[in-house]
Amino acid sequence: MRARDLLADLPVVGLDDPITEAARLLARHDLPGVIVVDAAGVPVAVLPGPQVLRLAVPAYCQDDPALARVVDEAHADELLGRLHGLVVRDALPPHPSELPVTDPDATVLELAALMARTRSPIVAVMDGGRLAGAVTLRALLARMLAA
């Protein structure tokens, strides 16, 4: 059982795609995160869903729940409005940590260690310089539980 046996095709976004496109993919495909690729199609990050929201929240109430409560009721379209004009690159941390990326020969142990260490429910699988697909936490858990 290797990464190649657990591969799924997941949608990806580019660094300069609108952040609303990432939001749409997350919602439509019920993904825990979306793989971000550079112009050459090489994964540069896995963008976790909650990170997309960070850009939609005004700075003054990011760290203070009470402020978000006392302002006038925010409407869903206002949140979306704050995302307009922003691209995926804007949502990524300035200093990315270890990437959840491996190769098709990765064992289930490697996949589990990589997901645990990077806290990513998605691992991108590269084969010969191109993205071959991804392994999701769900696929790995389902395989473990069926074993």
Added chain:
Amino acid sequence: MRARDLLADLPVVGLDDPITEAARLLARHDLPGVIVVDAAGVPVAVLPGPQVLRLAVPAYCQDDPALARVVDEAHADELLGRLHGLVVRDALPPHPSELPVTDPDATVLELAALMARTRSPIVAVMDGGRLAGAVTLRALLARMLAA
């Protein structure tokens, strides 16, 4: 638009339930995480999916991807085997950070701020001391995009 309008029923696990039960819920319902409740049914944590895997990975290869590669190919059932006898409590961090918990009156802005700050794709909603349900990142994004 308040938390009460976005509520979904999500399965929960107890602190002393087997960790394999949490794994089963994550895989079966394709959840990004599972709400953990105490004996009184009050949420004490949201357990992210990748955290469950951490317990399945032997300590000697948690932080070293190379070690996970060089050991004999690990089988999925060995990973599962390492989870036997462990309970949900074992998978939680010793010092929990802010809980993604709010009340039915939370605005979409509060929900977004809470998800972004706690990095949780699930927010538990308490109503009068009992768990009323949860709001998922997906539900919030879908609402934003439909607005």
